[in-house]
Amino acid sequence: MENSLSTRRNQFSVFKQPGFTIIALACFIVLYMPIVVLVVYSFNSGTSPAKWDGFSLQWYAAAWNNSAVKTATLISIIVACQASLYATILATMAAMGTTRTRPYRGQNVIYALVNQPLMVPEIVTAVALLICFAVIKELTDYRGLAYLVLSHTAFCIPFAYLPIRARLEGMDRTLELAAADLYANSWQSFRRVTLPQLWPGILAGAMLAFVISLDDVVITEFVKAPGQDTLPTYMLGQLRRAITPEINAISTALLLISAILALFVFLLGRKHGN
Amino acid sequence: MADNSQRNDSVFEAAAHRARVRRNWLLSTPALIILVLAASGPLLVMLAYSFLQAGDYGGVEYRFSTEGWFQVFLARDIFDDTVSVADAHLSIFWRSARLSFLTTVTALALGFPTAYFIATRPRSSRNLWLFLVTVPFWTNLLIRTFAIMEVIKNQGIVNTLLMSAGVISEPIQMLYTDFAIMLGMTYVYLPLMILPVYASMEKLDFRLVEAGYDLYATRIKVLWRVIIPLVKPGIVAGCILVFIPSLGAYVTPRVLGGGRNLMIGNLIELQFGQGSNWPLGAALSIFLLLVVMVALLLYVRNSQKANNIVRH
Numbered sequence: 001m002e003n004s005l006s007t008r009r010n011q012f013s014v015f016k017q018p019g020f021t022i023i024a025l026a027c028f029i030v031l032y033m034p035i036v037v038l039v040v041y042s043f044n045s046g047t048s049p050a051k052w053d054g055f056s057l058q059w060y061a062a063a064w065n066n067s068a069v070k071t072a073t074l075i076s077i078i079v080a081c082q083a084s085l086y087a088t089i090l091a092t093m094a095a096m097g098t099t100r101t102r103p104y105r106g107q108n109v110i111y112a113l114v115n116q117p118l119m120v121p122e123i124v125t126a127v128a129l130l131i132c133f134a135v136i137k138e139l140t141d142y143r144g145l146a147y148l149v150l151s152h153t154a155f156c157i158p159f160a161y162l163p164i165r166a167r168l169e170g171m172d173r174t175l176e177l178a179a180a181d182l183y184a185n186s187w188q189s190f191r192r193v194t195l196p197q198l199w200p201g202i203l204a205g206a207m208l209a210f211v212i213s214l215d216d217v218v219i220t221e222f223v224k225a226p227g228q229d230t231l232p233t234y235m236l237g238q239l240r241r242a243i244t245p246e247i248n249a250i251s252t253a254l255l256l257i258s259a260i261l262a263l264f265v266f267l268l269g270r271k272h273g274n
Numbered sequence: 275m276a277d278n279s280q281r282n283d284s285v286f287e288a289a290a291h292r293a294r295v296r297r298n299w300l301l302s303t304p305a306l307i308i309l310v311l312a313a314s315g316p317l318l319v320m321l322a323y324s325f326l327q328a329g330d331y332g333g334v335e336y337r338f339s340t341e342g343w344f345q346v347f348l349a350r351d352i353f354d355d356t357v358s359v360a361d362a363h364l365s366i367f368w369r370s371a372r373l374s375f376l377t378t379v380t381a382l383a384l385g386f387p388t389a390y391f392i393a394t395r396p397r398s399s400r401n402l403w404l405f406l407v408t409v410p411f412w413t414n415l416l417i418r419t420f421a422i423m424e425v426i427k428n429q430g431i432v433n434t435l436l437m438s439a440g441v442i443s444e445p446i447q448m449l450y451t452d453f454a455i456m457l458g459m460t461y462v463y464l465p466l467m468i469l470p471v472y473a474s475m476e477k478l479d480f481r482l483v484e485a486g487y488d489l490y491a492t493r494i495k496v497l498w499r500v501i502i503p504l505v506k507p508g509i510v511a512g513c514i515l516v517f518i519p520s521l522g523a524y525v526t527p528r529v530l531g532g533g534r535n536l537m538i539g540n541l542i543e544l545q546f547g548q549g550s551n552w553p554l555g556a557a558l559s560i561f562l563l564l565v566v567m568v569a570l571l572l573y574v575r576n577s578q579k580a581n582n583i584v585r586h
Contacts, residue, residue, distance in 0.1 A: 014484045015394040017387070017493055024391030027384050031410050031464065034421030037431055041424065090305035097301030104295045110302050113309050120317070121522025121566055123539040124559045128316035130546060131323055131556065134333070154312035157305055215414040218524050222546070232416050239529060248424075251417040262412040266405050 035255065042248035059249040069250060071227075072234040076214055079145065079230060083152030084160070084209035090153070091160035091209075092202055096190075099168040117155040125155070126222035133223060143225045151223050152213045159212045160205035167201025200268050207261045214257070317563070324556035332550040342553030346561055363541065370537045373452060374520035377459040378467075381516045382509065384460070385467030389508075390501075392468075393475035404472065411465040419529045422458045423449060450532030458530045459520045466519070467512040474508025507580035514573040518566050538562050 042060070046053030063069050091114075098110055117125065133147050175197070179189035217232040224233060231254065235247055327339040344350075349360040392403040410418060425431050426448040433445035448454050478501065486496040502509070524539030531537070536544070538558065545555030 012487070014480055014487060017390060017497060020387040020390050023384060023387035027388040027464070027468075028406060030384070030461070031407070034418065034425045034461070035410065035413070037424050038417070038421040086308075090308060093301040094305040097298035101294060101298055102291065104291075104298065106299070110306065113306055113314060116309065117313050119518075119566070119570055120313070121519070121539070121562055123522055123524040123542055124320075124563050125313060125316070126524075127542055127546060127555060127559050128320040129312065131552065132316040132319050135319075150308070151312045154308050157309060161305075211412055215416070217414075217416050222543075232414060235416060235420075236525070236529075247420065251414070251420060255413050255417060258413045259409060262405075262409050266401075266408075270401065 038248050039252045039255065042245055042252045044245055047244060059245040060253075062244075063246045063249045063253075066246070068229070068234060069231075069246075072229045072231045075145070075148075075228060076230040076232075079148050079152055079220075080210050080213040082149045083156050083213045084206050086149075086153045087156035087209045087213075088160045088164075088202060088206040091157050091205055092164055092198070094157070095161055095164040095168055096194075099165055100171075100173065114161050115158050118158050122155075122218040125151075126219045129219065130222040145228065147223050147225075148220060148228060148230075151219055152216065155216070155219060156209035156213050160209040163204040163208065164198065164201040167198055167204075171197050200271075204265045204268055207265055211258050211261050214254070320556045321560055324553055324560055326553050328551045328553050330550075332546070332552060334552050339553065342551070342555075342557040345551070345554045346557050366536050366538060366541050369452065369535065370521055373456050373459065373537065374517050374523075376456050377463065377520045378513050378517045380456070380460045381464050381467040382471075382513060385464055385512060386471055386509070389468050389471035389475050392472050393478065400476075404469075407465050407468050407472075415462050416525055416529070418462050419458055419526050422454075422461050423530060426454060426457065449530065450534065452531075452535055454530040455523075455527045455535060455537070458526045459523055462526060463516045463519055466515040470511035470515060471505060471508040474505040474511075478504055507577060510576045511573065514569055518569055521566060521569075522562060 043055050043057070044053055045056030045058060094110065094114060098107060098114075101107075129147075129151050136147075137143060171194075175193050176189055179193045184192065214230075215232060216230075217236055220230050221233050221236065224230070229237065231250060235250060238247055323334060324342045325338055325340065326334040327337045327341065329335050345360065346363065347360055348357055349362075350357055388407075392400055392407070395403060423430075427433070428445040428447065428449065430449075432448070433442075436442045437445065448457075482500055482504070483496055486500045491499065522539055523537055524543065527535060527537040527540055528543075531540070539562075542555050542558045542562070545551045545558065549555070
């Protein structure tokens with residue numbers, strides 16, 4: 001079929017639709033142009049966003065030396081590491097409990113609960129958490145980072161769950177059955193057979209969870225106590241003042257992290273044919 | 275004898291199934307606890323809060339009141355207690371609905387040809403194009419909103435280019451308008467349109483397209499009568515996936531709307547900040563949630579119908 005199409009393509013392509021290619025290419029330019037502008041101006045030596053005053057790393061230096069940025073970076077990393085770790089462990093367990101099994105009563109309830117953070121608008125969850133944590137704060141007087149970690153863990157679970165579940169469903173069962181035949185107990189067969197096969201899915205899930213936590217603005221903005229700014233909420237707060245290219249520099253650094261992780265997951269998926 | 279062993283088998287099997295189900299629940303429970311604590315549970319608490327009385331300086335008084343829900347749509351005059359429609363709220367709902375709709379339509383107009391373009395590339399390069407679509411999706415929504423701001427602000431690249439080309443003499447005020455919000459939302463949610471449309475498009479059998487041309491259909495006719503009907507599930511999925519986050523958008527209207535052009539998300543925030551009216555904020559949130567749930571229900575119906583068509 002491919003062949004007959006490609007010979008015909010010379011005279012008359014069935015694939016062609018007028019204007020579609022132009023719109024598509026324009027689309028890709030539109031997707032990337034603003035990001036490119038942002039990155040380029042983070043290297044601008046002047047403060048004016050309109051004109052180019054020469055290459056400089058001064059805004060990176062300024063961000064690096066800004067103690068508020070340092071604190072926010074630290075909090076972002078602490079929260080994202082913990083939340084993605086917990087979410088990945090919990091999601092792996094939940095994925096093991098919901099795939100490759102005969103349907104059982106309540107399975108849909110588990111699906112609904114796991115996917116719920118994807119369906120509810122973030123602002124709604126954020127406000128609901130604000131209300132709940134206000135009560136808890138009053139009762140316990142605890143004001144630490146655990147609120148942020150808990151809420152980030154919750155909304156990271158579905159993002160970690162999806163790739164892990166996809167991987168589990170595509171996995172060959174025969175190796176595990178062979179392990180069972182060879183008298184491996186369920187922990188041994190999980191540790192030695194399932195886990196090594198599942199690893200790419202777990203890694204993809206963990207990285208997705210990490211990026212989602214690192215990028216979160218809305219829920220963090222409503223849950224954080226004073227002094228618990230993460231990088232995104234710090235940046236949002238700076239918006240009330242004049243924006244300096246310092247924000248562009250921080251954004252570029254964050255973009256780089258996200259792009260590297262995205263590339264990693266892409267390669268991971270390709271290598272394992274997922 | 276044979277009968278007996280068969281019965282034993284089924285008894286064993288039922289016991290094994292029960293054990294597996296117990297194991298499945300044990301494995302899922304820790305995740306469910308966290309989700310109930312920090313995702314589902316708080317929604318119920320918020321529902322309860324929407325029926326309480328507002329405290330004087332934020333928070334609530336623990337007394338039953340329907341005032342929060344009342345104020346979602348209606349306003350009571352401070353002086354003579356006359357009840358009227360809450361114009362301010364309705365105009366914000368209207369803006370949210372209008373901008374979300376426009377965003378969805380624009381994203382479809384851009385995303386459909388893009389998905390088509392990717393689906394018609396050689397198999398080997400499709401993944402790369404798809405990757406290019408997903409990268410912005412991985413990057414911070416706030417940063418992408420900042421990026422749009424850089425482009426459209428008065429000293430931004432668009433105005434600068436237009437002015438140096440002599441098309442305009444004064445910069446066009448694009449930032450802090452409804453248009454800016456719509457543009458920003460289209461930009462940040464565009465991948466959510468492209469990906470599901472592409473997923474349908476990839477399964478499209480181009481022999482049907484060829485058959486259309488063999489029967490002397492024009493390109494437009496093939497598009498309308500063959501391609502679009504076949505990828506409709508993807509189109510509906512994409513529209514829902516763009517419409518829902520647009521309706522609940524908070525960051526984009528806050529950054530690009532400049533605090534004047536509010537959407538529902540910002541109205542909700544206001545009740546927990548300056549407005550100090552938590553029950554109203556809770557009621558508005560539940561209201562938004564209900565609208566989103568209706569949209570999702572339509573989506574589920576649509577995908578079930580699509581599945582049925584495939585099965586028949």
